[in-house]
Amino acid sequence: MQRYFAKQGSEDGRFTISGDDARHIAKVMRMEKGDRIFCVSPDGRTALCEIENITGENVEAAVVKWEEGSSELPIxxxxxxxxxxxxxxxxxxxxxxxxxxxxxxxxxxxxxxxxxxxxxxxxxxxxxxxxxxxxxxxxxxxxxxxxxxxxxxxxxxxxxxxxxxxxxxxxxxxxxxxxxxxxxxxxxxxxxxxxxxxxxxxxxxxxxxxxxxxxxxxxxxxxxxxxxxxxxxxxxxxxxxxxxxxxxx
Incomplete structure (x- = not known):
């Protein structure tokens, strides 16, 4: 499943993906409403999200659940x-x-x-x-x-x-x-x-x-x-x- 780093934290349980990443979702991956992606907030928290809306410049995705644990090195x-x-x-x-x-x-x-x-x-x-x-x-x-x-x-x-x-x-x-x-x-x-x-x-x-x-x-x-x-x-x-x-x- 695709993973994207959001430039801003989630607001009201939603992420907005913009710029090159939004174009990648729409034009390269050809995703649609209802498809799921991982979104990572600036503070390093990862959420499984469902796409709610795709426009020319932005993709809006709602948080389905926040992921537990971390894949980062402990040091x-x-x-x-x-x-x-x-x-x-x-x-x-x-x-x-x-x-x-x-x-x-x-x-x-x-x-x-x-x-x-x-x-x-x-x-x-x-x-x-x-x-x-x-x-x-x-x-x-x-x-x-x-x-x-x-x-x-x-x-x-x-x-x-x-x-x-x-x-x-x-x-x-x-x-x-x-x-x-x-x-x-x-x-x-x-x-x-x-x-x-x-x-x-x-x-x-x-x-x-x-x-x-x-x-x-x-x-x-x-x-x-x-x-x-x-x-x-x-x-x-x-x-x-x-x-x-x-x-x-």
């Missing part, structure tokens, strides 16, 4: 990725959303080959947010991850100050055989706590960048004995978090 994980080449960032955001990431922060690492100017950044960020929304709908989530505009390392560290835990994935730690930091952090996290994780671009993070992050309270960690690609590493961590906080508890 809130932000993924900070050094800008990679090609469409790898789109892949990270699509799959990372499916795996439960709370937010994404692209950042300009010293080894990032890709450089976004201000005009491109706004357009690309808008596209990335659309990818996150569609992935959240597909995976039946109740939260659409935020996608920040590309930032620098210092700004990234400032954003992470309020987080409960902070990790930086560093391949040199894998080479040295480190294998306890990630498991220890995930094992000690309780529901509602936050984790900010930093991953380098294709060339990895420089020693200077890792040193700076350590000074800002980040802890180095490896992601197992194998060296992972920049688009694989965040997905490994999110999968490990799901296993530790959802399947093991």
């Amino acid at each position: 809130l994980i932000t993924i900070a990725s050094g800008l990679p080449k090609g469409d790898k960032l789109e892949y990270i955001i699509q799959k990372g959303t499916e795996l439960g990431a709370f937010a994404f922060v692209p950042f300009i690492a010293s080894r990032s080959v890709v450089k976004w100017d201000e005009k491109k950044a706004a357009k690309k960020t808008e596209r990335l947010m659309k990818i996150a929304k569609e992935a959240a709908e597909q995976s039946h989530r109740s939260h659409v991850p935020d996608v920040a505009s590309p930032t620098g390392l210092k700004e990234l560290a400032e954003m992470a100050k309020s987080y409960s835990h902070k990790l930086v994935a560093y391949e040199e730690e894998a080479k040295r055989g480190e294998k306890s930091a990630l498991a220890e952090v995930l094992g000690n996290m309780s529901s509602g706590q936050t984790l900010f994780t930093v991953f380098g671009p294709e060339g990895g993070l420089s020693e200077q960048e890792v040193s700076f992050l350590k000074e800002q309270g980040f802890r180095e960690c490896s992601l197992g004995p194998r060296i992972l690609r920049t688009e694989t590493a965040p997905l490994y961590l999110l999968s490990a978090a799901s296993y530790q906080t959802e399947l093991m508890r």
